[in-house]
Amino acid sequence: MTNTEIERALRESLVEIAPEAELTALAGAVPLREQLDIDSFDFLRLMVLLHEHTGVDIPERDYGRLGTLDAAVAYLSKKLASRPAAR
Secondary structure (H helix, E strand, O other): OOOHHHHHHHHHHHHHHHHHOOOOOOOOEHHHHHHHHHHHHHHHHHHHHHHHHHHOOOOOOHHHHHHHHHHHHHHEEEEHHOOOOOO
């Protein structure tokens, strides 16, 4: 997946959690929970949806590393790049 595809998957996941949010206005470096006014349960749902959309396992200890749009894209990109190539 490219970073653009990862960001699209993230935005699709966010639509499911915060359908009323203006996702085009998201700032890359501002915490998602702050921008979208989502609680910890919604953030957990986001982690589950990201796993479903990308196939990346996100351990609970890493949740804090996905707090912003930019950080989430970077984290998922790194995880996807470190996967062994499919045969």
